[in-house]
Amino acid sequence: MGLLRLVICWLLVCAPAQAGTLTQAELARRFPAPLTVGDKAADVPAWPLFKQDGTAMELVGYAFESADLAPVPGFAGVPPNLLVVIDPKGTFLDVAVLSQHEPVFLEGLGEAPLHDFVQQYRGRSLGQGITVGGGKGSLDGVSKATASVRIISQSILSAALKVARARLGFAQGRDPGRVGRILPDRFVPLSLQQMLDAGLVRHVRVRNGDVERLFAGGAGAGLDAQVLAHPDDIFIDVWVAWASVPAVGRNLLAPRTWNRLQGRLEPGDHALLVLTAGPHAIAGDDFVRGSVPRGIVLRQDRLPVEMRDLDIEPRLADGVHLPADEMLLLRVIGQAGLDPARALDFALPVTRSKGIVYPERITREIAFPYQLPAAYYVAPEAAAPAWQASWKARRVELAVLGVALALLAGALWQQRRLVANARRFAWLRRAWLLFTIGFIGYAAQAQLSIVNLTGIVQALRAGRGLDYLLFDPLTVALWAFVLVSLFIWGRGTFCGWLCPFGALQEFAGLAGQALRLPQVSVRRVLDARLKRVKYGVLAAILLAAAWAPAQADRLVELEPFKTAITLNFVRGWTYVAYAVGLLLGATVVNKAFCRYLCPLGAALALLGRVRMLDWIPRRAECGAPCQTCRHRCSYNAIAPRGQVDYEECFQCMECVVIHASDEQCAPRILERKRNRSIPIVSMDGRA
Structure with missing residues (x-):
């Protein structure tokens, strides 16, 4: 792990930052006669566009790339790059997408909704106070991509304001609507x-x-x-x-x-x-x-x-x-x-x-x-950060998530009461997993992903801040809870309770058992080797994110989260087949993807080593001689001697249920038998 950190840090320092890609010749092809592309301005990376007006050359506007002026990183950590054209009065003449790495637009939704979104800028003025999804007069957002289009809008407006300030006399970086x-x-x-x-x-x-x-x-x-x-x-x-x-x-x-x-x-x-x-x-x-x-x-x-x-x-x-x-x-x-x-x-x-x-x-x-x-x-009101609109718009969902996470934390802290009744616990857990799939996954779109980590790596590599994360408040709130839970319980809280795709796999496993499909128990030696694969996947993705972002975009597709949760299986058939195949595999091999391939799970397992508590109760007899919990653990997270491997524990709490049960825990059963022994009495009444 230490070596991996050193390699990533070195790559962050050495890797170059992204910049604009258009040349004057390329712009000339995009803006043919009667327009003429002038030389790039010396004070700001923008090209003036002229047209012949009699004997004079009339300034039509300025063309520029948003990545040169406002590289606001998206959720992949890479800023979108847009070609923006404004006229001398600050009115948008055109906005076109040159490149973008937003996961939701790469597949599934595709780029068509994004192209439709940026077309709304045509004819709008910088003086209008342009907002996204704010009601009458604002730009229409994109369903399932609200946070992404807000980031793109901020990039467009910030870049346009810088050009307007430098070439048109506009105010630097201030929202024209927020003045005295x-x-x-x-x-x-x-x-x-x-x-x-x-x-x-x-x-x-x-x-x-x-x-x-x-x-x-x-x-x-x-x-x-x-x-x-x-x-x-x-x-x-x-x-x-x-x-x-x-x-x-x-x-x-x-x-x-x-x-x-x-x-x-x-x-x-x-x-x-x-x-x-x-x-x-x-x-x-x-x-x-x-x-x-x-x-x-x-x-x-x-x-x-x-x-x-x-x-x-x-x-x-x-x-x-x-x-x-x-x-x-x-x-x-x-x-x-x-x-x-x-x-x-x-x-x-x-x-x-x-x-x-x-x-x-x-x-x-x-x-x-x-x-x-x-x-x-x-006097003007203090300008609020652009991301605050996202938090206000989703305050109801944030409240629901906050209450739910508080209940989960309280329940896990009071584990003895939680597992006191095995049957009740089973139903409570299934109800929670349904909430995780329905609300956290499909409604709130808060599926945590390795893309969150690769985005951070790429943002730091380019020397940018992490403010872009705040455009997705549900994900930020969930990450905050998960990071705290790592210090208390380790990886299992997220992987066992809060991962929507993990919950889908668990229900797939229950369906396989209900259909009496043969359940494959991977031998312990092979299981241990397969569990190492996810760490190799994690290393490959992080190294690619730091050194070859285009390759990282491909490697993160090993995660089926975007296909199954973010895009609700509305995607190319190969991606859908892969995600469905993993779920079908989970009907016979318990959570195979989570155990062997998940790069996010690997990252959380590494981070979970800072765990403060060994919270799973153990007895002196656990492992010697009792092997009940080890044999019942479908994750092979309990060693023959009884120790729990918290890096591979998914907090299903089956072993905690057994430990608290008079009917399942062998040491407790023996203890009850001893307490129920009948003393032998002689014929004369003496013991």
């Missing part, structure tokens, strides 16, 4: 001085000496003679205000300008008023109305946000007197995710040139913040 909201009815008449005092209007005065200090010690120092000659003169006066806030716009702008501004803004848009005075201009003589001014930059959370001129000639309200040379009303579209609850960072770039033929351009920025007072917006 301007209060439209919050208005009180305020003078200019009152607005300045309240922080609604920000005034910044920059002198020539301040600018020279920005360039001090660099190539741009001392290049502006006017600045050097008059260090105390004004370089620029700037006034900035959030004009779409009623308490600002209605007090600062003339009524006609305010009304025009309201008519030009879409829901979610923001308007900023910028006024300047002094020799330095932010627009300049070559500024074109409706364009983006180069002389002022807006950032939020250190990320650029595009401001575009509204082409409105602003007029100030009566009584507002500012010595402004320039006045601009700039719009920030709603899709940019500008958050009124967070500070705005403005910067005025100042560029100097050094040299004549090929001048060196040196740029420094005059930076200043602006924070809208809290009284004029509603």
Whole structure:
């Protein structure tokens, strides 16, 4: 086991991570004329798509792979890779599946439902707050694959937001629906001085000496003679205000300008008023109305946000007197995710040139913040992790599972009371196994699998987190219980009570006995050798998961769980034949798959060695001379000397029933006979 750990750790360190696979040539084949694929952007792995518009090339959108930007691992531990195309406004033009390793879509359901799911993104905007299975307006999920499509959706949205942030001025990684909201009815008449005092209007005065200090010690120092000659003169006066806030716009702008501004803004848009005075201009003589001014930059959370001129000639309200040379009303579209609850960072770039033929351009920025007072917006709610929706949606099933597991733990802890009546225990156990098959297996889809472990191996190999596991709350809850039970009882709690396929095999065995089929008892020596096979299967799967994921996808099919439980036998005939064959085999060889082939069982057996209790009661006579429990154990988990092999025990508790029974336990039967002995009395009445 120690050697296996070392090998896996080495593979985790050495194995490469997955990345996008498309080239510019491949994209050109996918997007033929009249579209043209540009060079990949330097700041984000996305290709611009252009089309000819007269003499100009019009930007159609950006194409990118989700694995390059948001490699959210799926349940196989490998991120899905999707080709995503968004237009300059953040609207999805197309989403296509390039590769995916989700077990539920590899077989059974097939990829068709996944392709149908991603087609729903077409025409939707990043500003809509796209959700999956959340009711009206949300994306339709996929039955039996809700957790998988949530992971895929998170990958698509996260990747798209990163591109939108880098290339379209959108906010980094924030859900555009989770930003502060301007209060439209919050208005009180305020003078200019009152607005300045309240922080609604920000005034910044920059002198020539301040600018020279920005360039001090660099190539741009001392290049502006006017600045050097008059260090105390004004370089620029700037006034900035959030004009779409009623308490600002209605007090600062003339009524006609305010009304025009309201008519030009879409829901979610923001308007900023910028006024300047002094020799330095932010627009300049070559500024074109409706364009983006180069002389002022807006950032939020250190990320650029595009401001575009509204082409409105602003007029100030009566009584507002500012010595402004320039006045601009700039719009920030709603899709940019500008958050009124967070500070705005403005910067005025100042560029100097050094040299004549090929001048060196040196740029420094005059930076200043602006924070809208809290009284004029509603702060956003804290963004909940994407996986929380899965937990809320399945809270009823989680409650049922939680109660059931608590009952099971209590019953196993009170094993003497549980097995006090052998007949009652048999029926209780069968009822529980039916619950395991019906609820845990088919209803909750919480069949634990070796895929859970290979997914972790592949996620760690690529240096990713394990947050993806939280998208399947029932599986997480069951794993948590199983891991705790390993410390108390060992492997048997899951394999004997909580594995739906194991329960199917147990009922298959009962059916075989009812049909009087010959029950094959594997000889102890052969049985011991066959039990080692599952450890070899486990090692092969884990090594493949770390080194050759494609091979691991094939090897995990040795588990029939997906066919029999997840997909309810709706799959290719070879998989169905294999699963059915294992169940038929269980009618004559008790739980043959669990004992000899199950890689998950092997992993739990290894982990179960940390067990704290030898919970199966034993007597001094067990094994010497009594062999009742050993012969009755259909798993060959009891040695001739009476010791229990907990790594191979399935917690059927048959030996515990025998131990507590006056009719089945040989030492107890002998003890009862001794207690019932009749003393011999002589004819004279003496003993």
